[in-house]
């Protein structure tokens with residue numbers, strides 16, 4: 001259990017500043033997710049927290065104590081790498097026990113118990129004698145998580161742990177991680193991803209990063225309902241929020257208005273806007289209608305169940321009451 | 336998560352794959368191997384067979400065609416004297432031969448072990464990231480790139496008792512009380528040879544190990560840092576096991592080389608029984624002493640010793656040449 005505080009953290013590689021002054025508080029036992037586009041500095045920030053990378057300036061506090069120069073192994077953290085980073089020449093058991101065997105004062109029985117407990121949790125008990133190369137990707141990922149669990153960490157760090165898995169396995173492992181967080185509810189977890197579904201489903205709070213800076217921190221619903229910039233609005237939620245600007249936004253007294261696909265209704269006539277159907281997608285439970293109406297990207301309307309619109313149809317749409325997001329010229333919300 | 340239960344590995348042995356593709360591949364492989372096998376047969380196989388044949392004859396250098404078959408006489412033969420005592424003759428009863436065997440073994444074991452240790456050190460340094468690494472990597476190969484004869488001559492001048500720079504330096508710095516004939520003195524001759532050989536071949540060893548080191552993923556060291564594994568432990572528990580395959584192959588290359596060492600010793604310490612190796616002795620008998628068949632027997636024995644040691648090493652060390660581990 002640990003709370004983590006970042007105070008104006010900066011990181012430069014040579015002359016290039018990658019993290020440009022991040023202030024952030026992660027509470028005890030919280031599941032914090034870092035999201036952001038590729039190259040925005042998520043991994044770098046995670047590595048700064050782990051201690052694998054030195055902080056250029058600023059202060060990092062664990063439970064109120066400055067840890068800027070504390071060795072990674074002394075911070076009470078465990079990390080799950082995107083590449084798994086399993087020791088290729090050790091069996092699953094040895095991989096999970098390796099860190100413990102070097103700790104003085106942990107008996108063999110105690111180590112075995114801890115490894116087996118973690119193995120049970122992740123259902124990898126039957127693979128303990130195998131080498132990593134004899135495992136599938138998903139199994140390796142679970143071994144990597146198991147190795148982290150056996151360390152009994154105060155803070156769990158995940159760097160895109162699911163990005164090498166196929167879609168079905170991603171969902172299964174995501175649920176596994178959510179269960180893990182419930183079982184170890186006093187362990188602080190920080191999770192890096194650029195998959196916003198993972199972010200929405202796992203996080204207690206999400207930290208949206210952009211170009212080395214924190215854009216917004218909040219619960220998934222806060223970010224979904226009250227994004228504090230066009231960037232966050234467009235990043236959170238799937239399908240992406242529709243942005244309508246220019247003349248069509250004028251009646252709303254805004255430079256840009258944002259409206260999510262699920263907050264648009266199709267009306268028989270009249271309506272706020274109208275457009276031409278250019279494409280439809282049927283996902284079974286719901287379906288998307290893409291409309292061409294002079295915006296930068298086509299407007300997506302999300303409908304429940306299947307729909308029977310065809311390309312070329314003209315449809316009239318209206319935003320639902322109170323679901324419009326208005327933004328000014330700088331991309332900031334107008335309240 | 337029952338979605339990805341892995342099937343038990345299927346025993347691959349005993350399954351004979353006879354697909355057309357496989358046959359095609361085998362035929363192609365044979366075709367590609369043929370030229371090399373032919374060349375080997377001509378330049379290595381034939382001379383080897385001739386040597387083995389001559390070792391069972393009484394051939395002499397100026398009468399190779401008139402060689403007569405004499406069986407194992409060159410290896411071992413004995414006479415019972417009138418007094419009843421038995422006198423043994425032949426290579427296996429020759430003290431000079433056993434001295435050469437001892438010299439060769441000592442040289443091979445000491446030089447290869449030291450080269451492995453030093454080569455590992457150099458490889459670890461070269462594997463680290465620092466400015467000018469490319470230049471250092473190239474520079475370190477220079478000793479290995481110099482032809483042995485040249486470097487042997489160069490060192491023989493540096494080690495020279497009258498004009499050598501090492502004696503001069505030693506005297507000036509007060510390390511030596513008098514000049515030493517490093518290569519000519521029985522006690523120091525072998526050391527001199529070892530120093531030069533290690534200087535020359537450590538880079539080669541380092542390069543082979545470096546290739547192995549570069550295969551080791553970097554992220555597992557970060558995992559080890561998080562696990563709190565001390566760097567020394569990281570080396571012995573992670574690096575060493577993972578470069579072991581490369582190291583074993585490098586050692587066997589060097590061992591084969593060291594067991595037939597000739598040029599360096601021939602140039603650096605000619606005619607010193609303290610350093611005379613099997614190859615040097617065999618050549619001496621073949622061409623200098625006009626005991627062609629006797630020298631052939633030595634060559635054959637040398638071949639056998641190297642073959643046996645190599646097979647033992649590969650078998651006991653579980654060496655795999657495909658770069659995989661274990």
Ligand SMILES: Nc1ncnc2c1ncn2[C@@H]1O[C@H](COP(=O)(O)OP(=O)(O)OP(=O)(O)O)[C@@H](O)[C@H]1O
Nearest residue numbers: 013016018036037038039040041042043044045194
């Ligand atoms: N060791 C390094 N040396 C120099 N630049 C680096 C180093 N590591 C990262 N960077 C740079 O820092 C920036 C942020 O990298 P980082 O890996 O944190 O991105 P990320 O948000 O994790 O992206 P992704 O989603 O693609 O993993 C990138 O522009 C990258 O080029």
Ligand SMILES: [Mg+2]
Nearest residue numbers: 042043044160
């Ligand atoms: Mg990353």
